[in-house]
Amino acid sequence: MSIQVEKFLDQQNKQMKLLYKPVLYNHWMSATTGKKEWIEKHEKALIDYFVNFSDPEAFKTILSLKKDENLTQLQKRQLDDLYNKMVKNQLNKNEVSKTVELEKKISQKFTTYRPEFQGEAVTNNDLLDVLKNSDNHSERKEAWLSSKQIGKKIEKDILFLVRKRNADAKALGFDNYYQMCFETQELDIDVVFETFQKLVELSNEPFRKIKDEIDQELSDKFNMDADDLRPWHYVDPFFQEAPPVNGFDMDKFYKGKDLEQIVTDTFKSMGLDIVDILKKSDLYPRKDKNPFGFCTHIDREGDIRVLINLDESVFWSTALFHEIGHAAYFKYIDRSLxxxxxxxxxxxxxxxxxxxxxxxxxxxxxxxxxxxLKEEELNEVMPFAAKMLQRQMLVSARWMITFSFFERELYENPEQDLNKLWWQLVEKIQLVKPPEATHYPDWASKMHFSLAPASYQDYLLGELTASQLQNYIETTISTNLFKPEVGSYLVEQFFTHGASLHWNEKIKKATGEHLNPGYFIKQFFN
Incomplete structure (x- = not known):
C-alpha cells in the first residue's frame, strides 16, 4: 500500500504544481496592471486548477488510501488536504456552473452599483468620506442609508445563492454549506463558537467601557445625548473600525520616513531577511493598480511578492508590516516538503x-x-497608541463575532426573519442601537456574506493565535521582540512546518498548548 500511496501523491503533487503557478502569476499581473487580458487568463487558470480537484476517480482513491492505518504523518496530511479540496468539487458540473454564475452575478452588482446620495450616483468611498468628516446629522444619516441600498438590490440573489450552496452541500453529505466549510477547513464549529461566546462574556465589561468612551466623544462632537446615537454617527457603516482617539495625529511621526528601510531593519533585527521579497514587490500606488493589499507566494519555491499602496501613514505602515509578516511565513517554510x-x-x-x-x-x-521617537515624543504618543490598539481590538473582535454568529444562522435557517436577527445581534454584541426601521436588509450590503463565505472567523482566530504566540515569546524567549532568537523561534517552531501539522497542533508545538483565548483577553481586555 505504501508504494501505491507514494505513487499517487507524487502524481498529485506534480499536477498541482503545474496548475498552481499560472493562477497566482496571472492574478498578480491582473492586480498590478488592471488589464483585461490578465484577468481573463487568471479566470481560465483558476478554472483549470479547480477542475483538477473534481476528478471522481482520484477522489475515490483518496477515500481508499485514507483508510490505511500505516500512513506516515506527511502522507496523512497530504491526503487530508486533497480530500478537503476535492470533496467540495464532487458535484455535477452543471450544478457547479449554476453556483458560479450566481456568484458572478452578485459580484458584478457589487462592482458596478453606485448608490444614490443627494440626488447623484456616488461611490462607497464618497459615503465613507461623509461618515468620517461630516458634522451634519441628516447628511450622515442619508449617507449611511445610501451605503445600504445595495442590500435591498441583491437580497433575493444572496438568499437564492445561500439556498443553492446549502443544497449543494447536502448533496455531498453535509448538513449545510457553513458546516461543510468548517469541516473542510479543519475547524470544529462547536469549539469555535464556544470560544467566541466566551470572548463575548469576558469582554462585556471592558467593551462597554470603551464603547461608552466612544459614545461620549461622539455625543460631545455632535452635541447630542449618547442615547440618541445611531449607526450613522460612527465612522464605519458596520462599526467594524474604531474611531481615532480624539486630539492626536500619529501620522505626523511618519512624514519623511523611509518605511522600506524601517521594515527591513525591523525584520533584520529578528534575523529575518526580507530584502529579496521587497525587490519583487509592488509597494506604491499608481493608476490601474489594485488599491488594496495582499501577499502571494507564486510558485511555493521562493517567488514571494507583496502588493500594497504605501504612503507615510500609520495605516499603510501597518499594512506593510502585516503583508511582510505573511511573506516571512511563506519564505521560511521548508521547501523539502x-x-x-x-x-x-x-x-x-x-x-x-x-x-x-x-x-x-x-x-x-x-x-x-x-x-x-525621542523620550518626550514617546510619552506623548504611547497613551494614545495603546488606547487606539485596545479600541481597535475590542471593536473589531465584537464585529467579527457579530458577523460569525449571523452567518451561521444565515445558513442554518435562511427562512427566518434575518433583518430582525441582524439588528438583535448588532445591538446585543456591538451595543449599537438600531435605526427606526429594522425591516431593511442592511446585512446584505456586506459583500463577505455572498462572496467570501465562512472566512471571517479566521481573522479573529488569527488575533487569538497572535496573542498566544506573543505571550509565549515574551515569557519564554525574550521580552524584547527585536532579537534574533525571536526570529529563530518563529522559523523553527512555526514557519518551517508549513501544512505538515494540523493548525492546532502547530500552535501546541510552538506554545505548549492548543489555542487558548485567555492570552488575547489578558492582552487587550484587562
Missing part, C-alpha cells in the same frame, strides 16, 4: 503572524528603536 504541504496549515496561522507584525508599530520599543 511535498508541494502540497508548502503552505500555511490554515489561514488563521498565517493571519496570526501578519497580525503579530502588524501590531508592532503601536509598541514603545518599536517606535523608539525603528521610528526614532
Amino acid at each position: 511535498p508541494f502540497i504541504l508548502r503552505f500555511h496549515s490554515h489561514t488563521l496561522t498565517t493571519e496570526a503572524i501578519a497580525l503579530f507584525f502588524g501590531r508592532m508599530n503601536k509598541t514603545w520599543d518599536w517606535q523608539k528603536q525603528f521610528l526614532g
